[in-house]
Amino acid sequence: MTTQFKTLDDADVTGKRVLVRVDLNVPMQDGKVTDKTRIERVLPTIREITEKGGRVILLAHFGRPKGKPNPQMSLEPLAPVLSDLLGQPVGFSDDCVGPVAAGIVAALKDGNVVLLENTRFHAGEEANEEEFVSQLASLGDVYVNDAFSAAHRAHASTEGLARHLPSYAGRTMQAELEALEKGLGDPERPVVAIVGGAKVSTKIDLLKNLVARVDALVIGGGMANTFLAAEGVKVGKSLCEHDLAETAKAITAAAEEAGCEIVLPSDAVVAREFKAGAASETVPVGEVPDDAMILDAGPRTVEAVNAWLDKAKTLVWNGPLGAFEIKPFDMATMAAAHHAAELTRAGKLVSVAGGGDTVAALNTAGVADAFTYVSTAGGAFLEWMEGKALPGVEVLKA
Incomplete structure (x- = not known):
């Protein structure tokens, strides 16, 4: 490229x-x-x-x-x-x-x-x-x-x-394209993608493209709830797109066929209200109380994510693992960000991240500078991750 x-x-x-x-x-x-x-x-x-x-x-x-x-x-x-x-x-x-x-x-x-x-x-x-x-x-x-x-x-x-x-x-532009090439164009394997955020509906194309190109796909944030619900897991009052259960199942099936492991939360931090310092508890994902909502991934999930990062040579990250804007629901995102930064500093990982929330989360964690490349491009970064041709790049190739 x-x-x-x-x-x-x-x-x-x-x-x-x-x-x-x-x-x-x-x-x-x-x-x-x-x-x-x-x-x-x-x-x-x-x-x-x-x-x-x-x-x-x-x-x-x-x-x-x-x-x-x-x-x-x-x-x-x-x-x-x-x-x-x-x-x-x-x-x-x-x-x-x-x-x-x-x-x-x-x-x-x-x-x-x-x-x-x-x-x-x-x-x-x-x-x-x-x-x-x-x-x-x-x-x-x-x-x-x-x-x-x-x-x-x-x-x-x-x-x-x-x-x-x-x-x-x-x-x-050159730095961005070279970083993206290392991330998904011609990456060193294994490649792990972390995709988080509120809704599956805004990232369907992204998920479909990634399962064919990465070795493990970590799904976090509200999106993970939709995948869990599609598997029959009760998610209480969590943000969840129940109408996209079939889409989630199709993406899971495509991942299986491509040999890509989907990593979903195994435990979750839940609360009854969405506000800073709200009383919260950590439960296995199968035991979310009916009146509670999942607001972050739990420590067991973070361990699983970090274990994949330890194996990986390349990381592509778009979207947080939980409601990171509000403490204490920033724990999973911060822990994974620090671990990825450590591995990058040690020369063991090429880490490429982008998207508004992701940049904000990495800045909050104080590790943006440690990542190989952090893209400030929102829509263009997402369309590139979806495997779409970008007109402003294509025309420079002529």
Whole structure:
């Protein structure tokens, strides 16, 4: 996978206008950025191009303005943040195409950086309209895509531009694709996948793809309750999609056929109410009281998960094992995260994790830095795990 597209190593950017697609869709409150992770991830690509004498023109979206300008979703407040982090001035154009943008780009000198206004202020962005793509393309000589998190969308700035200009993967995109290749593309076996979260319904494609590709599939969170119920286990008042019993059985049967072991909770932490510090007890899964709900996996389950991690060479993780946002129901997720981090640090495990809740859980556990790779891409990471082709990646392979 990683050899099929060009990277910055192959690009000549000196004196060139380089259109760089980045992901600046960061959380904001009262006009201030509350989490700079996504911005920090794209700095190496921007720095490398400016140091080589390229003129950087940043393209990004923010929110869902539905093809019309919306001052609430302007990228303007991000220019000073970028400038601070880069340690150099970052200009801003209040449109991403047209005479204003063209004038600002024409005035750039080698090593300069400018941020163009939200690409989604034009309907042509999400529609991937040829005319809009041409207008964007006219502003650059080279295209670099550094926004893996937007690669599952075939938009003008993520897919269209790559068909008009010499195209390359930026360093973040490259790191992401190389990590994913190690995770599921051509992994070292045995491979263990941990999939958690509330609902099976949102991850059916994911589970079907994984059982054919991994040696063990650990199912946690509310999803596990649906699988347990499908096996006839009583789950009390737990979150459970009883209507998906047949789907759960089909996935279990497919796993058996593929030689993939499904690891479900053998014990559970249950409580009568879902709140911090609620009175809880640990019971075997067959003994969940009718008036209680399962909120976390128990210690025996964690032992089984950790035993699989000890055997594994590769781990792919998406979704927590319990209601980790609320103590004490974070125990299983934290324990597995610490164990995976230890094995990774010792060089025994390649660990790739992604998805919003997973990233939050690993940050809470303080082990995100110990994992081989933590993807900040939500939808794109999930679609990749489902085995789907991502338009923004496919077009870079040409």
